[in-house]
Structure formats: C-alpha cells, structure tokens
Amino acid sequence: MRQRTGRRIGVIVGAGTVIGVAMVLLGMEPRLVLVGCVVAAVGATTWLLVDLANVVAPVSWYNYGTVADTSARSDPSVQTLQTRLRTPARRRRRVAPLDRVRADPTDEITAALLDVIEDHLVAGHGIDMLIDPHAAAEALGPELARFVTDSKTRRSMAQPRTLAYTLTLIEDFSDQQHLA
Structure with missing residues (x-):
C-alpha cells in the first residue's frame, strides 16, 4: 500500500515538474505554485477515481425503475402467459408435416386463461x-363472464391488443379471491 502511494505521489510530482519546466521553456512565465496546486488537485482527483473504480460495481440501467410488487404475487399461470406475451418468438410450436391446418395461437392462450379462471373459481x-x-x-x-361464455368475445379478448386488459381482469379476480 505504501509503495503504491509513494509511486502515485512520485507520478504527480514528476508530472508537475515536467509541466512547470515546459511552461518556463516556452516562455509562459508560469506561477509555479499555482501550477503545482492545479497538478496536485488533478492528480488527487484521478487517484480518487481510480480507487473508486476498483470498489464500485457497475449499475445495470436496463431494468432501472421497474419495481417488483412483492406484496401480492399473481398466479403462476398468469405469469407464464405474461411471459409468453412479452416474448412471442419463443412460443412457436412445431407443426406435424402432414398437418396443413395450423392452430391459432389465441386458442392456446384462451384455453390457458379459461383453465386459470376455472381454477380460481x-x-x-x-x-x-x-x-x-x-x-x-x-x-x-360481466366482462369475465362474457369471456367464459361467448366464443366471439373470448377470441377478441385474447388478441394481442386486448390481452393485457384481459390478464388484468383475471389478476383482479384472483386478487379479490385472496382478499376474501
């Protein structure tokens, strides 16, 4: 530790000396005490920043501001559906080569939502x-009852533009269940 401190002070004094001599040789008529103070201040600041860089961990700004609500956890099925909604590319299913009719992804989502609603009921x-x-x-x-009973309403409520609202309704229903 003392060796590193001595080396750093030596670098600061050496840099100040080189700068002062260069200024005198160039005819700038420097005030050497002022130059020494500036070099010492810059050196000390650099010293501090280098030491802090070794201690401080980097901040991940990617998820900054998202606060998890740990007071009420939503249903695992709803969390799975929300994850699928955020990353639709991972949700691709393999279709059998002989099966030419491809299933609509909203059918899978509505079936899972109906299972969640039925489980909570x-x-x-x-x-x-x-x-x-x-x-x-x-x-x-009324809204969730229409979702359960009417296939046209169910299909429209499972579309990507309205699915978040449908999930919110189901979460509110499940939260009411936990509060009761």
Whole structure:
C-alpha cells in the first residue's frame, strides 16, 4: 500500500515538474505554485477515481425503475402467459408435416386463461362453471363472464391488443379471491 502511494505521489510530482519546466521553456512565465496546486488537485482527483473504480460495481440501467410488487404475487399461470406475451418468438410450436391446418395461437392462450379462471373459481369460491354457470357468472363479473361464455368475445379478448386488459381482469379476480 505504501509503495503504491509513494509511486502515485512520485507520478504527480514528476508530472508537475515536467509541466512547470515546459511552461518556463516556452516562455509562459508560469506561477509555479499555482501550477503545482492545479497538478496536485488533478492528480488527487484521478487517484480518487481510480480507487473508486476498483470498489464500485457497475449499475445495470436496463431494468432501472421497474419495481417488483412483492406484496401480492399473481398466479403462476398468469405469469407464464405474461411471459409468453412479452416474448412471442419463443412460443412457436412445431407443426406435424402432414398437418396443413395450423392452430391459432389465441386458442392456446384462451384455453390457458379459461383453465386459470376455472381454477380460481373452484379454489376461491367453490363454484364449478359447468354445474352452476349462474353463480360462476355472478362471481366473475360481466366482462369475465362474457369471456367464459361467448366464443366471439373470448377470441377478441385474447388478441394481442386486448390481452393485457384481459390478464388484468383475471389478476383482479384472483386478487379479490385472496382478499376474501
């Protein structure tokens, strides 16, 4: 440590001497005390920055500002769907060579959403959609009830432009279940 400190002070004194001599030789008539103070200040600042660079870890600005809400975790199925929504390229499925009709990706999403809704109805309210559809519709609310019962509404609510809203409705429904 002392050797490194002595070397740094030697570099600062040497740099100040070289700068002062160069200024005198060039006829600048420098005030050597002022030049020495400036060189010492610049050297000390550089010394400090080099030492800090060895101690400080770099900051990842990519996810800066995103704060995870740890108070209420959403359902794992909903988290999976949100992940699929953010990265659609990873979601490509292999289609059998003989199968010329390709399945619509919204069918996979709506099936998963219906499973999540049904699981929350059974777990939180003890309601089976097939046995008691009226109680299920009452517990779900008008928008989610239309999503469950009407295939046209289900297809429109599973489109990329409205899927985030649909996921929010399902999360709100599941949060109400946890609060009850």
